[in-house]
Amino acid sequence: MSLVVQKFGGTSVASVDHIEKVARKILASRDRGNKVAVVVSAMGDQTDRLDSLAKEVDFSGECSKREIDVLLSSGEQVTMAVLSMVLMKLGCPARSFTGNQAGILTDSFHTRARIHHIDAKALHLSLDKGEVPVVAGFQGTDDRGNITTFGRGGSDTTAVALAAVLGADECQIFTDVEGVYTTDPRVVDTARLMEQVTFEEMLELASLGSRVLHSRAVEFASKYKVPLRVLSTFVDGPGTLITKEDSDMEQPIISGIAFTKDEAKLTVRGVEDVPGVAWKILGPVSEANIEVDMIVQNVAADNTTDFTFTVDRNDYQEAMDILGNVANDINAREVTGDNRIAKLSMVGVGMRSHAGVASQMFEVLAKKSINIQMISTSEIKVSVVIAEEYIELATRALHSAFDLQEQGLKS
Ligand code: ADP
Ligand code: ASP
Ligand code: MG
DSSP states (O other), X not given: OOEEEEEEOGGGGSSHHHHHHHHHHHHHHHHTTOEEEEEEOOSTTHHHHHHHHHHHHTOOOTTHHHHHHHHHHHHHHHHHHHHHHHHHHTTOXXXXXXXXXXXXXXOSOTTSOOEEEEOOHHXXXXXXXXXXXXXXXXXXXXXXXXEEEOOTTTHHHHHHHHHHHHTOSEEEEEESSSSOBSSOTTTOTTOOBXXXXXXXXXXXXXXXXXXXXXXXXXXXXXXXXXXXXXXXXXXXXXXXXXXXXXXXXXXOSOOEEEEXXXXXXXXXXXXXXXXXXXXXXXXXXXXXTOOEEEEEEOOOBTTEEEEEEEEEGGGHHHHHHHHHHHHHHTTOSEEEEESOEEEEEEEOGGGGGOOOHHHHHHHHHHHTTOOOOEEEEETTEEEEEEEGGGHHHHHHHHHHHTTOSOTTOOO
């Protein structure tokens, strides 16, 4: 008998009707002889609604984050109860578990907590009794019993972490598309469904904006060797298997394109070109717990330089305020910012053995008259920052230029 963990995302559980379909999927898996543990997201866009409630209150003190987590975690708790009731109505023993009841212990970084430990006793007991445990996604508690959440999309991480501790044979992430595509199929309709993708590429795609999987879920799956599959709740099919790299497999140069509109760019102009400046600028930013992504420092002309970096768009105003003070201290000329940028990244393990991907990418963007504001590269990815308004045009153009679509299709 196999054990599978099945996770159902927001669209999959958007109404009681949807939840009934999900329950039948779970029953079908049990009928095939599997034991099933389930993780659920909040219904539909409930997390967005809860989040806007918090924003309406508009109190941004550090202590408010504890309450935001209490608020956000409630969405998943509604679904776990409704799905358990529906399963029981259909004759299947089921029991709901909050993150805490499932034994998920985290650190205390509210709204982006990380799992420290899972005590899976209660879940094992439930499975041994023949029940379907239904666990609320994206939440746990810290060592003082405070509710914590894992950041948007974090229910995937709950599912993979539970699959790891329960020793599941597969973790199945059910969502509203048929698997992982070469890019967001809602933006490029010729995007190709991938049969499989390596952990390394999936990790890059997820961290660079493909929200189909939470990046920490991919990290966990890779670290604990959890077989991970993304598939559709609504259309039967094999979906996409996330696998380790097979040296016999011929790797495409580019596997996929990810993009994100969640970033903002800040520039400190006219900074004196002396040692310690980067630290003076970024030190206060990191003390405020703001994560910095790309960094560019220009070559100095007349002994001064410009220093540019990107942060999460939610941190933009706070970072601007901090830089206002820093600029005075270091005698910088001015601070400018832009929160209408987007980052586009091309990812592929085949890039390791192929030069020229970046220049081909720049040529495609140039032909569309799209200005590149920042560039960063690593062994298996090239990222560019461009104006937000061109992100969809750029994605379509690159997807087509690199022949990522199904054979015979052109966008
Ligand atoms: P869920 O609520 O099921 O967790 P998400 O909205 O978090 O679903 O993730 C699924 C969405 O991810 C899809 O609807 C799709 O628009 C988006 N997406 C972005 N990039 C990709 C990609 N490369 N492959 C598949 N889906 C993608
Ligand atoms: N409900 C949370 C969100 O919308 C967590 C998740 O669905 O993964 O981000
Ligand atoms: Mg998701």
